[in-house]
Amino acid sequence: MNMTGIRALDVSALAPPEPMERILAALESLAPGECLRVLHRREPWPLFPLLEQRGFAHAMRPYDPPGFVILIWRADDGKAAEAARNA
Amino acid sequence: MPEPGSGMNSMALSFQNAPPFSVPMRFFLTAPLFAILAAVPLLGVGELPLSRWQPAVIAATHFLVLGFMTMVMVGALFQLIPVLCGGVIPRPRLIAGCVHAALTAGALLLPFGLFSHQPFPIYAGASALAIGLLVFVLVACVALHRAPGRGPSVGNIRLSLISLFVTVCLGVYIAAQHAGNPWVQAGVHGAEVHLAWGLIGWAGLLLIGVAYQVVPMFQITPAYPASLQRYLGPVIFGALLVWSAQLVTPLAGPLLEPAATVLAGALLIFAGTTLWLQSRRRRRVADVTLAFWRLGMGSLALASLLWLLRDLIAPSAAAFPALGLAWGILAIAGCLQAVICGMLYKIVPFLAWLQLQQAGVKGAKMHEFIAAGGAQWQLRLHWLSVLLLLVTLAWPRGAVPAALIFAANFALLQYNLLRAAHTWLVRLRGGTGLVQRAPNSGHL
Numbered sequence: 001m002n003m004t005g006i007r008a009l010d011v012s013a014l015a016p017p018e019p020m021e022r023i024l025a026a027l028e029s030l031a032p033g034e035c036l037r038v039l040h041r042r043e044p045w046p047l048f049p050l051l052e053q054r055g056f057a058h059a060m061r062p063y064d065p066p067g068f069v070i071l072i073w074r075a076d077d078g079k080a081a082e083a084a085r086n087a
Numbered sequence: 088m089p090e091p092g093s094g095m096n097s098m099a100l101s102f103q104n105a106p107p108f109s110v111p112m113r114f115f116l117t118a119p120l121f122a123i124l125a126a127v128p129l130l131g132v133g134e135l136p137l138s139r140w141q142p143a144v145i146a147a148t149h150f151l152v153l154g155f156m157t158m159v160m161v162g163a164l165f166q167l168i169p170v171l172c173g174g175v176i177p178r179p180r181l182i183a184g185c186v187h188a189a190l191t192a193g194a195l196l197l198p199f200g201l202f203s204h205q206p207f208p209i210y211a212g213a214s215a216l217a218i219g220l221l222v223f224v225l226v227a228c229v230a231l232h233r234a235p236g237r238g239p240s241v242g243n244i245r246l247s248l249i250s251l252f253v254t255v256c257l258g259v260y261i262a263a264q265h266a267g268n269p270w271v272q273a274g275v276h277g278a279e280v281h282l283a284w285g286l287i288g289w290a291g292l293l294l295i296g297v298a299y300q301v302v303p304m305f306q307i308t309p310a311y312p313a314s315l316q317r318y319l320g321p322v323i324f325g326a327l328l329v330w331s332a333q334l335v336t337p338l339a340g341p342l343l344e345p346a347a348t349v350l351a352g353a354l355l356i357f358a359g360t361t362l363w364l365q366s367r368r369r370r371r372v373a374d375v376t377l378a379f380w381r382l383g384m385g386s387l388a389l390a391s392l393l394w395l396l397r398d399l400i401a402p403s404a405a406a407f408p409a410l411g412l413a414w415g416i417l418a419i420a421g422c423l424q425a426v427i428c429g430m431l432y433k434i435v436p437f438l439a440w441l442q443l444q445q446a447g448v449k450g451a452k453m454h455e456f457i458a459a460g461g462a463q464w465q466l467r468l469h470w471l472s473v474l475l476l477l478v479t480l481a482w483p484r485g486a487v488p489a490a491l492i493f494a495a496n497f498a499l500l501q502y503n504l505l506r507a508a509h510t511w512l513v514r515l516r517g518g519t520g521l522v523q524r525a526p527n528s529g530h531l
Binding site: 013014015016017018020021024041042046049050053 | 445447
């Protein structure tokens with residue numbers, strides 16, 4: 001994934017909670033204006049309250065083959081939100 | 088593009104309703120003690136060929152199915168009903184505390200009474216179990232009735248709770264028979280129906296419903312076939328109803344053989360499908376949970392085949408007691424206990440890690456809660472326990488070494504779980520964990 005402001009992370013072949021561990025680790029180093037685009041096999045429900053608690057916004061959509069794309073950015077980062085909208 | 092947070096739905100919210108870590112953990116930390124206790128009555132047998140009607144075997148079986156198996160399953164349901172089904176169990180600490188106390192008291196007293204032929208502990212134990220488990224069934228059914236979650240897993244959980252209710256009712260009746268109550272009629276068929284509802288209905292249907300979720304999730308396998316998910320649970324439940332006809336009419340005889348064949352065939356299909364899915368997993372990393380599952384599914388397949396082929400294997404009536412005992416060893420120790428051990432090694436670190444995340448504790452890793460070496464050793468001891476228990480069918484004196492290895496096996500499970508709870512507590516209090524780990528012990 002080479003889109004501007006987008007960092008890609010594929011956790012679709014990992015077992016729980018490794019996807020969550022990797023996503024939270026990646027978010028800690030997210031640069032201003034940057035959005036994390038996660039490819040996941042399942043809807044990671046336990047992740048969402050943690051994102052909210054840590055000040056991140058997210059959006060999710062289905063992805064083919066059966067899976068989901070989750071876009072995550074800092075809730076107060078307008079540039080990253082714009083990058084997520086264009087992703 | 089959806090708005091931020093639009094991915095949340097009732098299932099996400101339901102995770103917010105998950106109980107505190109202490110709710111399931113009190114059940115998980117109590118269960119191995121009962122498995123150790125189950126070894127005690129077996130130390131006294133060995134002079135006679137074993138039979139499942141011997142008091143020591145009945146006592147050991149009930150320590151296992153009540154104190155270990157039901158203890159873990161009830162604890163897990165306090166977690167699964169909110170997370171998997173979206174159900175809300177009100178005041179989970181209070182209800183879990185009452186159910187846990189009743190189950191612990193009943194699982195101690197009833198097997199003791201059955202072993203020693205004393206009516207008082209039988210009545211007291213059966214009463215405690217009836218109160219605790221029926222309260223649990225009621226609370227769980229109300230939560231499931233109001234829950235938004237649907238689908239085969241939730242359906243199987245519902246059927247397994249109904250099966251628990253039937254098992255408890257029949258169990259209380261049979262306990263009264265054992266206590267010599269003049270108000271109940273003696274009859275051996277009640278026991279056959281009771282154990283079928285307990286092992287296949289309560290334990291089996293819950294195992295199958297949970298497997299639909301956890302096998303693809305934790306072992307990165309394809310999903311179970313949709314038709315199997317839809318029909319397997321109802322077929323098993325229907326066959327159990329037919330099997331129960333022997334309680335009310337002696338005319339049910341011709342129906343029993345087809346019902347038993349359907350039950351064994353359904354279990355064989357489930358075990359075979361699970362092993363097939365696991366052979367197609369995407370990530371081929373050695374995993375102790377997978378190894379426990381394989382032992383469990385192999386044992387279930389073997390138990391089902393023994394049942395289907397029993398007329399060929401044991402044409403003489405004399406061989407039937409050993410066959411019945413072999414089926415029990417494979418079903419309880421080989422399948423259910425193995426899968427439970429494997430799942431505990433996934434669920435306990437996952438819950439501990441998740442609770443720390445929710446408490447804002449950073450830096451914890453899931454693999455630090457269970458030492459890989461400890462779990463591997465317990466897997467080896469469990470394999471050995473199952474094999475030695477099977478050897479006792481041909482060599483009754485082997486019951487003593489089998490019981491000792493069995494006790495050591497579950498003492499190690501207890502240690503591994505206590506270590507996980509200790510690491511969680513230390514992390515929560517701001518430490519980094521007191522137990523040092525080898526650098527290569529990162530995987531379960």
